[in-house]
Amino acid sequence: MKVYLDNNATTKVDEKVLEAMLPYFGEVYGNPSSMHGFGQESNKAMEEARKTIADILGVEASELVFTASGTESDNMAIRGVARAYKRRGNHIITSCIEHPAVRNTCKDLEKEGYEVTYLSVDENGLVDLEELKAAIKRETILITVMHANNEIGTIQPIEEIAKIANEKKIVFHTDAVQSAGKLKLKPKEMGIDLLTISGHKFYGPKGMGLLYIKQGTRLGKVITGGGQERKRRPGTSDVPGIVGMATALKAAVAHQEEECKRLSELRDYFEEELLKKVPEIVINAKGAPRLPGTSSVTFKYLEGESILLSLNYKGIAVSSGSACSSDELQASHVLLGIGIPVEFAHGTIRFSLGKYNTKEEIDYVLAELPPIIERLRMISPLWGEFVNK
Amino acid sequence: MKVYLDNNATTKVDEKVLEAMLPYFGEVYGNPSSMHGFGQESNKAMEEARKTIADILGVEASELVFTASGTESDNMAIRGVARAYKRRGNHIITSCIEHPAVRNTCKDLEKEGYEVTYLSVDENGLVDLEELKAAIKRETILITVMHANNEIGTIQPIEEIAKIANEKKIVFHTDAVQSAGKLKLKPKEMGIDLLTISGHKFYGPKGMGLLYIKQGTRLGKVITGGGQERKRRPGTSDVPGIVGMATALKAAVAHQEEECKRLSELRDYFEEELLKKVPEIVINAKGAPRLPGTSSVTFKYLEGESILLSLNYKGIAVSSGSACSSDELQASHVLLGIGIPVEFAHGTIRFSLGKYNTKEEIDYVLAELPPIIERLRMISPLWGEFVNK
Amino acid sequence: MQYSEKVMDHFMNPRNSGVIENPDGYGKVGSPSCGDVMEIFLKIEDDIIKDVKFRTFGCASAIATSSISTEMILEKNVSEALELTNKAVAEALDGLPPVKMHCSVLAEEAIKAAIEDYMSKK
């Protein structure tokens, strides 16, 4: 049996999404910037896709810019504000559990002379609104706090954060890569100025991102070139990708409520059974509002890679930490951020469920996982010390 | 009849390319950064694609970075060198006929305090090597001159430019977006340090770019985030796009010589017949080595858009200037750069032929175009003045 | 950017294009280097425009606005013709893309120039 439980890393492209994309490779292939019929046909498809997404988000189509990834959108937002509002101030506020696309961009801006405050989070991964308020200074030009965390699933109170930002007239950006298609996302109602989405997290194509830019928000340029995307993001538009992202988002929100309910129940079932079957584990961020399909489990006295590979041997795909940092061997800053001791952070596995996962698959994992943990603990000196205590 | 003669703007995705991409949407969909089998399978495909391209270019796979467009690669190269070599100098040399991805990036860097020399070109669009030599200063950190021009097709003597750059130990970047799959591209032999390619110009997917970075060339970061592409370009890898680009480049070079010959002949036939049938036209850059399928024609006393739309009415797709600048109403900097008077620059049309174009199609254009020009000239006051002279 | 069908119709089949020998009023505006030049020729009897012809060097929008505005002033009194605005011309064409609005000014200006020429000769 093959079970893919790494849907927070990326998802399978939905058949219907691929179908919608297909005509834009070899049939309607014109450059949407071209004036002739071939180009205008592509342009029409692109603008329809933009309108589809705008309607879902409840924003104007002209407020949306297509990019090539969530990472690029995050960079455009953060670097863009940093540059455009430089005269007004140099202070940025973010949380300590952001995705590297936000975190490393903030770190990079520190080298350029910006000052960044990294808000702490509680054991559930939630930022403290009082700490946020206290961190705001006259020089604060940007608050960027993610909507839902990719590793532990924690959903931040972004409407309240937005309210604080709006009152102080500070630009508010949120990385909604993990929440798009899963949670309510209405930037206007929620007070969001800049919002990042990535296509491949909701059964759409890889290499497609989106940035919502509230009308009137100034952004400096990260990449320069031709006049595409109203001169905000140059490079020939990836029409199939754009059409695919719109199709995928539409499909995701169409079944959002039922699917969230189903996934939450499946995830809760998994966690309850796991707690029964395996001793000395911690379900992270269990006390916070969480993404429906995300389950971060710390297996004490073990190291994540060994669990990951043992599960992989059984056809089960999970992640230890986030995929992007799997080349790095440090413990995840998110897990450390919620106060997990380093040695336990290393033993944390993320199970991220998606729309193609079934109860049968979860039962298979529940059958295969306990013996793996037992076997690995048998050879772990830390486990040995623990049981001898 | 529908005739697509805008292959320099973008190309139809080859059926075989699309076929090669298909499995990576819904079957092999893992994130190549993931450690599990789903991810490793994707990773394998990605690394095979990288190796394919590396072999074609005669470089190491580790010297290639996948990006999302030619524009992004150009930015990475130019901004990257500007940042990494800032301490050594602040002077950049480029030509006055670069694509906006290079030109506007240089202009943007001027605002940041860099000094840029824009080399002039002769009436064929060729830079002058003596002018280049004279422009080099102690502060020069980068020479970026495009391989082949997108509007007029002129091929620059980049091996000689590279030689001059190498002697002075200045980093040399070339935008090879228009030449990839058409001309010899061997960075090592040719002395190139940084080289930009874009997938959608040789029957590959849109939204895919590549940057060759010669081992040892330092580059500052444009976008920050996760650790993908050996930490040089973050964002989840677009596996289908990567596979598609490699497949397309392989197919292009496999038939490169025959196809170049066929296209050159077709283009020459088109130009000769056109010169016979339509008075008062100029074939631009005719005296220079040119891309095989590119024909830039100035129809005196007319304005390009009216020709473009009249041709479009007959199903023929061409471009006036480059697609990226079609929203801008100024005359093309490339045409002005080669010394075409402004009023004639406005009347310039680019016919760019590709592998799917046939002699029948060219004959159709040769039949439809002359009456269009005649009709438009009948209502042009400039033509009226000219014939009355 | 997309033109309305009406723009395309007037662009592909311009009305009243050509010249009038010895016109009663003649106007020429624009410059080749800006990419647009327009000429208007008027035949006028008792202040009524009896015939009008134009020639235009310019984009599709410039040609279409030239064409439709000649239709709009034909058989009109010169004072009425002077009131023609570029907005009215654009509306008659079912709108123009924003970046092309300036092209419609050309027609208005050329007609004004031609009528002024007629007035000055009177």
Ligand SMILES: Cc1ncc(COP(=O)(O)O)c(C=O)c1O
């Ligand atoms: C010479 C040249 N450089 C760069 C680009 C930009 O490539 P892309 O559209 O993939 O960003 C193009 C084409 O648009 C080009 O012709």
Ligand SMILES: Cc1ncc(COP(=O)(O)O)c(C=O)c1O
């Ligand atoms: C929260 C979050 N932000 C940003 C990203 C980056 O998105 P992309 O991989 O499309 O660049 C990801 C996923 O990788 C993510 O989970």
Ligand code: FES
């Ligand atoms: S023991 Fe292998 S990474 Fe530390």
Ligand code: FES
């Ligand atoms: S006449 Fe200049 S753009 Fe229309």
